[in-house]
Amino acid sequence: MIEIGEVAVPTATVARLPYYLRALRDLAGEGVEVTSSSDLAERSGVGSAQLRKDLSYLGSFGTRGVGYDVESLSSYISAALGLGSEHRLAIVGVGNLGHALANYSGYSARGFSLVALLDADPGVVGRTAAGLPVEHVDDLERVLAERQVSMVILATPGGVAQQVAERVVACGVREILCFSPVSLQLPDDVVVRSVDVAGELQILAFHAAARAAQPATAAARAAQPAATTGP
Numbered sequence: 001m002i003e004i005g006e007v008a009v010p011t012a013t014v015a016r017l018p019y020y021l022r023a024l025r026d027l028a029g030e031g032v033e034v035t036s037s038s039d040l041a042e043r044s045g046v047g048s049a050q051l052r053k054d055l056s057y058l059g060s061f062g063t064r065g066v067g068y069d070v071e072s073l074s075s076y077i078s079a080a081l082g083l084g085s086e087h088r089l090a091i092v093g094v095g096n097l098g099h100a101l102a103n104y105s106g107y108s109a110r111g112f113s114l115v116a117l118l119d120a121d122p123g124v125v126g127r128t129a130a131g132l133p134v135e136h137v138d139d140l141e142r143v144l145a146e147r148q149v150s151m152v153i154l155a156t157p158g159g160v161a162q163q164v165a166e167r168v169v170a171c172g173v174r175e176i177l178c179f180s181p182v183s184l185q186l187p188d189d190v191v192v193r194s195v196d197v198a199g200e201l202q203i204l205a206f207h208a209a210a211r212a213a214q215p216a217t218a219a220a221r222a223a224q225p226a227a228t229t230g231p
Protein backbone atom coordinates (compact mmCIF):
# COMPACT_ATOMS: atom_id res chain seq x y z
CA MET A 1 0.00 0.00 0.00
CA ILE A 2 1.11 3.58 -0.67
CA GLU A 3 -0.24 6.53 1.33
CA ILE A 4 -1.79 9.22 -0.88
CA GLY A 5 -2.85 11.96 1.55
CA GLU A 6 -4.84 10.08 4.19
CA VAL A 7 -5.77 7.20 1.88
CA ALA A 8 -3.89 3.90 1.49
CA VAL A 9 -3.82 2.86 -2.17
CA PRO A 10 -2.51 -0.52 -3.42
CA THR A 11 0.85 -0.27 -5.19
CA ALA A 12 -0.62 -1.97 -8.28
CA THR A 13 -3.36 0.70 -8.44
CA VAL A 14 -0.78 3.50 -8.25
CA ALA A 15 1.13 1.82 -11.09
CA ARG A 16 -2.02 1.97 -13.28
CA LEU A 17 -2.85 5.63 -12.57
CA PRO A 18 -0.38 6.96 -15.19
CA TYR A 19 -2.17 4.85 -17.85
CA TYR A 20 -5.54 6.35 -16.86
CA LEU A 21 -4.02 9.80 -16.94
CA ARG A 22 -2.55 9.29 -20.40
CA ALA A 23 -5.89 8.00 -21.71
CA LEU A 24 -7.72 10.97 -20.15
CA ARG A 25 -5.26 13.41 -21.73
CA ASP A 26 -5.74 11.73 -25.11
CA LEU A 27 -9.52 12.09 -24.68
CA ALA A 28 -9.15 15.76 -23.71
CA GLY A 29 -6.96 16.26 -26.80
CA GLU A 30 -9.78 14.82 -28.92
CA GLY A 31 -12.23 17.29 -27.38
CA VAL A 32 -14.07 14.61 -25.36
CA GLU A 33 -15.51 16.06 -22.12
CA VAL A 34 -17.22 12.98 -20.64
CA THR A 35 -16.18 9.34 -20.96
CA SER A 36 -17.56 6.00 -19.85
CA SER A 37 -15.63 3.55 -17.67
CA SER A 38 -15.59 1.05 -20.53
CA ASP A 39 -14.07 3.56 -22.97
CA LEU A 40 -11.51 4.80 -20.43
CA ALA A 41 -10.68 1.22 -19.42
CA GLU A 42 -10.21 0.11 -23.02
CA ARG A 43 -7.95 3.05 -23.81
CA SER A 44 -5.95 2.31 -20.63
CA GLY A 45 -5.62 -1.40 -21.42
CA VAL A 46 -7.44 -2.66 -18.29
CA GLY A 47 -10.89 -4.13 -17.60
CA SER A 48 -13.63 -1.67 -16.62
CA ALA A 49 -14.21 -3.42 -13.26
CA GLN A 50 -10.51 -2.95 -12.48
CA LEU A 51 -10.70 0.72 -13.47
CA ARG A 52 -13.71 1.37 -11.22
CA LYS A 53 -12.04 -0.43 -8.33
CA ASP A 54 -8.81 1.56 -8.76
CA LEU A 55 -10.67 4.89 -8.90
CA SER A 56 -12.73 3.95 -5.85
CA TYR A 57 -9.53 4.13 -3.75
CA LEU A 58 -9.18 7.79 -4.67
CA GLY A 59 -12.78 8.84 -4.09
CA SER A 60 -16.20 8.82 -5.66
CA PHE A 61 -16.14 9.68 -9.34
CA GLY A 62 -18.48 9.42 -12.27
CA THR A 63 -22.23 9.59 -12.59
CA ARG A 64 -24.10 6.39 -13.36
CA GLY A 65 -25.45 6.57 -16.90
CA VAL A 66 -23.39 9.71 -17.66
CA GLY A 67 -19.73 8.83 -17.09
CA TYR A 68 -16.59 10.54 -15.88
CA ASP A 69 -15.82 14.22 -16.40
CA VAL A 70 -12.51 13.99 -18.29
CA GLU A 71 -10.98 17.24 -17.01
CA SER A 72 -11.83 16.85 -13.34
CA LEU A 73 -10.79 13.17 -13.19
CA SER A 74 -7.56 14.07 -14.96
CA SER A 75 -6.85 16.85 -12.43
CA TYR A 76 -7.63 14.54 -9.54
CA ILE A 77 -5.32 11.75 -10.74
CA SER A 78 -2.55 14.30 -11.47
CA ALA A 79 -2.84 15.62 -7.92
CA ALA A 80 -2.88 12.08 -6.48
CA LEU A 81 0.32 11.31 -8.40
CA GLY A 82 1.93 14.47 -7.02
CA LEU A 83 2.23 15.98 -10.49
CA GLY A 84 1.08 19.40 -9.31
CA SER A 85 4.62 20.13 -8.17
CA GLU A 86 7.59 20.08 -10.52
CA HIS A 87 9.89 17.03 -10.39
CA ARG A 88 13.44 17.82 -11.37
CA LEU A 89 15.27 14.90 -12.97
CA ALA A 90 18.91 13.98 -13.48
CA ILE A 91 20.23 11.12 -15.61
CA VAL A 92 23.41 9.43 -14.38
CA GLY A 93 25.13 7.39 -17.09
CA VAL A 94 24.76 9.04 -20.49
CA GLY A 95 25.72 6.15 -22.76
CA ASN A 96 23.43 4.63 -25.40
CA LEU A 97 20.44 4.34 -23.10
CA GLY A 98 21.00 7.49 -21.04
CA HIS A 99 21.38 9.52 -24.23
CA ALA A 100 18.13 8.15 -25.65
CA LEU A 101 16.34 8.84 -22.35
CA ALA A 102 17.72 12.38 -22.31
CA ASN A 103 16.21 13.00 -25.74
CA TYR A 104 12.75 11.77 -24.75
CA SER A 105 10.47 14.72 -25.39
CA GLY A 106 7.61 13.68 -23.10
CA TYR A 107 8.94 14.75 -19.68
CA SER A 108 7.61 18.29 -19.49
CA ALA A 109 4.08 17.38 -20.60
CA ARG A 110 3.94 14.98 -17.64
CA GLY A 111 5.31 17.30 -14.97
CA PHE A 112 9.02 16.47 -15.14
CA SER A 113 12.01 18.68 -15.97
CA LEU A 114 15.29 17.15 -17.04
CA VAL A 115 17.90 19.43 -15.43
CA ALA A 116 21.18 17.49 -15.30
CA LEU A 117 23.19 14.79 -17.09
CA LEU A 118 26.21 13.12 -15.47
CA ASP A 119 28.76 10.60 -16.67
CA ALA A 120 32.22 9.32 -15.70
CA ASP A 121 33.75 9.08 -19.18
CA PRO A 122 35.89 12.11 -20.11
CA GLY A 123 34.91 11.45 -23.73
CA VAL A 124 31.24 11.93 -22.87
CA VAL A 125 31.57 14.76 -20.32
CA GLY A 126 31.25 18.13 -22.05
CA ARG A 127 29.04 16.82 -24.87
CA THR A 128 25.46 18.00 -24.99
CA ALA A 129 22.22 16.05 -25.14
CA ALA A 130 18.74 17.54 -25.10
CA GLY A 131 20.36 20.96 -24.78
CA LEU A 132 22.14 20.05 -21.53
CA PRO A 133 25.89 19.60 -21.02
CA VAL A 134 27.02 16.24 -19.66
CA GLU A 135 28.80 16.95 -16.36
CA HIS A 136 31.34 14.79 -14.53
CA VAL A 137 29.95 12.39 -11.96
CA ASP A 138 32.67 13.59 -9.57
CA ASP A 139 30.52 16.74 -9.27
CA LEU A 140 27.32 14.77 -8.58
CA GLU A 141 26.73 16.19 -5.09
CA ARG A 142 27.16 19.81 -6.22
CA VAL A 143 25.06 19.37 -9.38
CA LEU A 144 22.15 17.65 -7.63
CA ALA A 145 22.09 20.32 -4.92
CA GLU A 146 22.39 23.30 -7.28
CA ARG A 147 19.68 22.03 -9.69
CA GLN A 148 17.44 20.88 -6.83
CA VAL A 149 17.16 17.40 -8.33
CA SER A 150 14.43 15.30 -6.74
CA MET A 151 14.52 12.17 -8.93
CA VAL A 152 17.34 10.31 -10.64
CA ILE A 153 17.38 7.98 -13.62
CA LEU A 154 20.25 5.53 -13.28
CA ALA A 155 21.68 4.16 -16.54
CA THR A 156 25.24 3.25 -15.55
CA PRO A 157 26.83 -0.20 -15.90
CA GLY A 158 25.59 -2.56 -13.17
CA GLY A 159 28.98 -2.74 -11.44
CA VAL A 160 28.91 0.91 -10.34
CA ALA A 161 25.16 1.37 -9.88
CA GLN A 162 25.05 0.61 -6.12
CA GLN A 163 27.84 3.04 -5.33
CA VAL A 164 26.32 5.79 -7.52
CA ALA A 165 22.86 5.18 -6.01
CA GLU A 166 24.27 5.54 -2.47
CA ARG A 167 25.76 8.92 -3.39
CA VAL A 168 22.46 9.99 -4.95
CA VAL A 169 20.57 8.99 -1.79
CA ALA A 170 23.11 10.81 0.41
CA CYS A 171 22.12 13.97 -1.51
CA GLY A 172 18.55 13.55 -0.29
CA VAL A 173 17.02 11.99 -3.43
CA ARG A 174 14.39 9.43 -2.46
CA GLU A 175 13.08 8.31 -5.89
CA ILE A 176 15.24 6.43 -8.39
CA LEU A 177 14.32 4.93 -11.74
CA CYS A 178 16.89 2.19 -12.28
CA PHE A 179 17.78 0.72 -15.68
CA SER A 180 21.05 -0.78 -14.44
CA PRO A 181 20.76 -4.58 -14.05
CA VAL A 182 21.18 -4.72 -10.27
CA SER A 183 19.03 -5.03 -7.20
CA LEU A 184 19.89 -1.84 -5.30
CA GLN A 185 20.22 -2.11 -1.52
CA LEU A 186 19.06 1.25 -0.17
CA PRO A 187 17.27 2.59 2.92
CA ASP A 188 13.59 1.66 3.28
CA ASP A 189 12.37 5.18 2.59
CA VAL A 190 13.94 5.18 -0.89
CA VAL A 191 11.62 4.12 -3.72
CA VAL A 192 13.34 2.34 -6.58
CA ARG A 193 11.45 1.43 -9.75
CA SER A 194 13.46 -0.93 -11.91
CA VAL A 195 12.93 -1.24 -15.64
CA ASP A 196 13.93 -4.45 -17.35
CA VAL A 197 13.07 -4.55 -21.05
CA ALA A 198 14.53 -8.05 -21.53
CA GLY A 199 12.52 -9.31 -18.53
CA GLU A 200 9.32 -7.85 -20.03
CA LEU A 201 10.13 -9.53 -23.35
CA GLN A 202 10.59 -12.84 -21.50
CA ILE A 203 7.10 -12.42 -20.04
CA LEU A 204 5.74 -11.82 -23.56
CA ALA A 205 7.64 -14.90 -24.74
CA PHE A 206 5.98 -16.89 -21.95
CA HIS A 207 2.55 -15.70 -23.11
CA ALA A 208 3.41 -16.50 -26.73
CA ALA A 209 4.50 -20.01 -25.74
CA ALA A 210 1.33 -20.50 -23.68
CA ARG A 211 -0.84 -19.31 -26.57
CA ALA A 212 0.94 -21.62 -29.00
CA ALA A 213 0.34 -24.54 -26.63
CA GLN A 214 -3.41 -23.87 -26.31
CA PRO A 215 -4.62 -22.24 -29.54
CA ALA A 216 -8.26 -23.31 -29.21
CA THR A 217 -8.66 -22.06 -25.60
CA ALA A 218 -7.01 -18.72 -26.33
CA ALA A 219 -9.16 -18.09 -29.40
CA ALA A 220 -12.33 -18.89 -27.47
CA ARG A 221 -11.33 -16.53 -24.63
CA ALA A 222 -10.50 -13.71 -27.04
CA ALA A 223 -13.91 -14.07 -28.66
CA GLN A 224 -15.77 -13.50 -25.34
CA PRO A 225 -17.21 -9.96 -24.99
CA ALA A 226 -16.04 -8.00 -21.86
CA ALA A 227 -18.79 -7.37 -19.26
CA THR A 228 -19.39 -3.64 -18.62
CA THR A 229 -21.50 -2.01 -15.92
CA GLY A 230 -21.54 1.31 -14.08
CA PRO A 231 -20.48 4.70 -15.49
Ligand SMILES: NC(=O)c1ccc[n+]([C@@H]2O[C@H](COP(=O)([O-])OP(=O)(O)OC[C@H]3O[C@@H](n4cnc5c(N)ncnc54)[C@H](O)[C@@H]3O)[C@@H](O)[C@H]2O)c1
Nearest residue numbers: 093094095096097119120121137156157158179195196197
Ligand atom coordinates in the same frame (compact mmCIF):
# COMPACT_ATOMS: atom_id res chain seq x y z
N1 LIG B 1 16.70 -2.08 -17.97
C1 LIG B 1 16.74 -2.28 -19.26
O1 LIG B 1 15.77 -2.71 -19.85
C2 LIG B 1 18.00 -1.98 -19.96
C3 LIG B 1 18.07 -1.88 -21.34
C4 LIG B 1 19.29 -1.53 -21.89
C5 LIG B 1 20.39 -1.33 -21.08
N2 LIG B 1 20.28 -1.49 -19.73
C6 LIG B 1 21.39 -1.24 -18.81
O2 LIG B 1 21.51 0.18 -18.72
C7 LIG B 1 22.89 0.50 -18.52
C8 LIG B 1 23.33 1.43 -19.62
O3 LIG B 1 23.26 0.76 -20.85
P1 LIG B 1 23.93 1.44 -22.12
O4 LIG B 1 23.68 0.57 -23.28
O5 LIG B 1 23.56 2.88 -22.20
O6 LIG B 1 25.49 1.33 -21.72
P2 LIG B 1 26.63 2.32 -22.12
O7 LIG B 1 27.92 1.61 -21.82
O8 LIG B 1 26.43 2.85 -23.49
O9 LIG B 1 26.45 3.55 -21.09
C9 LIG B 1 26.82 3.51 -19.75
C10 LIG B 1 27.34 4.89 -19.39
O10 LIG B 1 27.57 4.93 -18.00
C11 LIG B 1 28.77 5.68 -17.80
N3 LIG B 1 29.33 5.37 -16.50
C12 LIG B 1 30.17 4.36 -16.13
N4 LIG B 1 30.49 4.46 -14.82
C13 LIG B 1 29.84 5.56 -14.36
C14 LIG B 1 29.75 6.17 -13.10
N5 LIG B 1 30.41 5.69 -12.00
N6 LIG B 1 29.02 7.28 -12.97
C15 LIG B 1 28.35 7.79 -14.04
N7 LIG B 1 28.38 7.25 -15.27
C16 LIG B 1 29.11 6.15 -15.41
C17 LIG B 1 29.65 5.27 -18.95
O11 LIG B 1 30.69 6.21 -19.16
C18 LIG B 1 28.66 5.23 -20.10
O12 LIG B 1 28.54 6.48 -20.75
C19 LIG B 1 23.64 -0.82 -18.48
O13 LIG B 1 23.78 -1.21 -17.14
C20 LIG B 1 22.72 -1.77 -19.23
O14 LIG B 1 22.90 -3.11 -18.81
C21 LIG B 1 19.11 -1.80 -19.18
